[in-house]
Amino acid sequence: DYKQGGYHRVQVGDSFHDGRYVVEAKMGWGYFSTVWLANDTLMKRHVALKIVKSDPHFCKSALEEIELLEQAQTAGNGSHQHVAQLLHHFWHDAGAAGGGGKHVCMVFEVLGESLLSLMKRFNYRGLPVNMVKRITRQVLDGLAFLHDTCGIVHTDIKPENILICIPDVEDYLEKQKRPSQPRRFSSSSTLLLDSPATTPVSDSSGRRLVKRKMKRQQKRTEDPPLGGKQKSTNNLQQIQSTLSSLSLAVPLDSSSSSSSSTTASLPTIIRSSALDCTALMDDTDDPDNQADDEAWHDRITVKIVDLGNACRIDGNFKHVIQTRQYRSPEVIIGMIWNDRADIWSLGCLVFELLTGDYLFDPRADTKYGKDDDHLAKIIELMRVLPRSLIIGGDYSREFFNQKGELRHAKTLRHRRLRDVLHDTYFMPPEQADGISDFLSPMLEVDMTKRASANTLLKHGWLDL
Ligand code: ATP
């Protein structure tokens, strides 16, 4: 991955843009880039430095990301509170020693951990409903801005691309440098890895769910979605990195391969920091902590990141977008898609935040492929597909026979969404009905009838 055309080899202490940005730690990575915590010596603040692979294909995609981010900034008269703000960008020439490539670098504000890590903290048993409502409202707000104000489709809405804000980065980092400072998260970060979730689940079912979710977590790491774009550390790595963050003395192994390296100490702190209050989740018996816990739910702020695959809405695009589990039916069958593809992904994401499980997790079999299984699972839940889908996509005939039935699919088991929520996730009927009422317009199979972000923002389920 660090070969020519790949990631730039970065060491802690490296500086960029004539010494302006000095790298302090690694914060994350994706298929396209590595992301570093850097000190902006000019503005005297910390930033996230995204250094993109140097192959021309990646450079082109990065330049498009910059163009769309700048368009968004112009359209929004500055930054939007729920879309990550690009602060600066520049080229970095790695020179002969660095493989000779030129890397596009993007500078963003520093954000905390992703919704995927947040779900892990709850052992994939689902987040508290009010927290999901807050997050959903903010993501919808960000999407309404991207769609309606900027004319942009994100195309990759998923838990990894929604990050939690750190209220005051400088203050937070400063506190971590003081060894005498009590670290509120220090005991919890370790505990959290195997702590009980705060969501009430009965004992036996709880254990069953955890087992299932452990398997699913394992699968998440084994089965990267489209383009190999998954990046989650496994439990062992997480424990190691958490422990290193506690000692604050572990050398930052910035040059080793990103997927297998123990991440540096600071990023782990940042991950914990966004949730500096997560310490409280383990101590639910403590009334003070309970109060704080609720306060944390209230404060949570998220931002949409990674416009690396974003496109203009009016582009009449048909190419395959979205990570598998969040992919909309119109994309699977090869129709021209638009902003409503993001709404489908968000519907899948909201279900996942509430339950800890994917809404659709298609598998291939000897008799059918992942797309066939995906469509079958969608039909099982939504019952019917509109004629436009059955005949209107480039691949419609591969999936459907002349009667409009799936060519390759197992026997379908129809289930209503509210029944899934009630029967599988033990939600009370009114809660299951409320969630189903909110999600159904997002999971409308006919994209022309699927609700817009702006319409969904008015939905009563979002009221707290
Ligand atoms: P992908 O494979 O999803 O396309 P990518 O190479 O385009 O990834 P991003 O998704 O932008 O990269 O960033 C990779 C990871 O780096 C994120 O999932 C997140 O963990 C971390 N990250 C990105 N931006 C920030 C930020 N502003 N602050 C903190 N961490 C960040």
Ligand code: MG
């Ligand atoms: Mg990403």
Ligand code: MG
């Ligand atoms: Mg990307």
